[in-house]
Amino acid sequence: MNTQTVRDEYRPRQRRWSAAELLDRLTLREIELSSEQREELEPSFWNFLCSEDDSRHFYRQAQARRGRYSDALFSFLEVWREDEANHAAGFKKIYQALYGQSSEAIDARLAARRVDFSRIEEFLGDEFTLCLVLAYDELATTHAYHRDFAFYESLGPDELKTWIRLVTSDEALHHANLLRLIGHQHRHRVPEARRALDRILEIDLRGGDYEATFVLDHSGAGFNLSPEELSSLCAQAIVKKLERIHGGVPTAQELM
Numbered sequence: 001m002n003t004q005t006v007r008d009e010y011r012p013r014q015r016r017w018s019a020a021e022l023l024d025r026l027t028l029r030e031i032e033l034s035s036e037q038r039e040e041l042e043p044s045f046w047n048f049l050c051s052e053d054d055s056r057h058f059y060r061q062a063q064a065r066r067g068r069y070s071d072a073l074f075s076f077l078e079v080w081r082e083d084e085a086n087h088a089a090g091f092k093k094i095y096q097a098l099y100g101q102s103s104e105a106i107d108a109r110l111a112a113r114r115v116d117f118s119r120i121e122e123f124l125g126d127e128f129t130l131c132l133v134l135a136y137d138e139l140a141t142t143h144a145y146h147r148d149f150a151f152y153e154s155l156g157p158d159e160l161k162t163w164i165r166l167v168t169s170d171e172a173l174h175h176a177n178l179l180r181l182i183g184h185q186h187r188h189r190v191p192e193a194r195r196a197l198d199r200i201l202e203i204d205l206r207g208g209d210y211e212a213t214f215v216l217d218h219s220g221a222g223f224n225l226s227p228e229e230l231s232s233l234c235a236q237a238i239v240k241k242l243e244r245i246h247g248g249v250p251t252a253q254e255l256m
């Protein structure tokens with residue numbers, strides 16, 4: 001009898017949908033914002049577009065270090081980057097509807113942004129800390145977008161209400177996929193999570209310039225979680241979830 005334990009392959013979960021299709025017919029005429037409100041919100045909408053689009057840079061950084069990471073991480077990243085590109089496409093549609101810029105003009109502005117990963121370099125060399133920084137960021141984004149449901153509802157068009165719900169549910173799924181990946185590949189390192197998350201939180205709260213790294217973009221316009229909430233709802237919440245995983249076989253609900 002073969003007594004060798006065969007570990008199940010890690011498979012990230014994904015819900016496929018198209019932001020471009022959903023928002024295809026969105027026009028400024030239907031959006032209930034005054035021109036002053038629109039102007040005031042421009043930096044926030046630009047930031048949301050940039051940080052979703054910055055997933056391209058994050059993926060490129062991971063690819064450059066491919067030898068250090070497992071196949072499981074890459075099966076997550078392949079699904080994740082498709083979702084993030086879909087989110088970027090959606091925020092681009094919304095930005096175009098609100099501010100009337102051409103697709104080419106927006107792409108040129110995005111391409112001209114400075115990209116520098118030195119602020120988060122220390123987390124990238126090790127798959128476990130890379131998963132933690134991403135899990136922390138996805139959870140922060142989930143809370144932040146969830147808090148914006150009423151705002152998107154107030155804008156009028158039904159597709160914007162659907163949009164923010166679909167994006168938020170993707171971000172929650174990314175977070176859950178990452179916790180499952182940590183349980184699958186790095187369970188023995190869970191006792192290190194508290195210290196690593198303290199460090200992630202410290203760097204996030206220190207602020208400084210966000211340089212297109214996808215993660216730790218929590219000091220710019222439009223972000224609606226306080227430092228205390230980043231600590232309790234994100235960093236500490238992940239430690240608690242992972243310690244539950246470490247203590248036994250996690251249930252599906254524990255990972256959500």
Ligand SMILES: [Fe+2]
Nearest residue numbers: 052084087171
């Ligand atoms: Fe996203």
Ligand SMILES: [Fe+2]
Nearest residue numbers: 138170171174
């Ligand atoms: Fe995400």
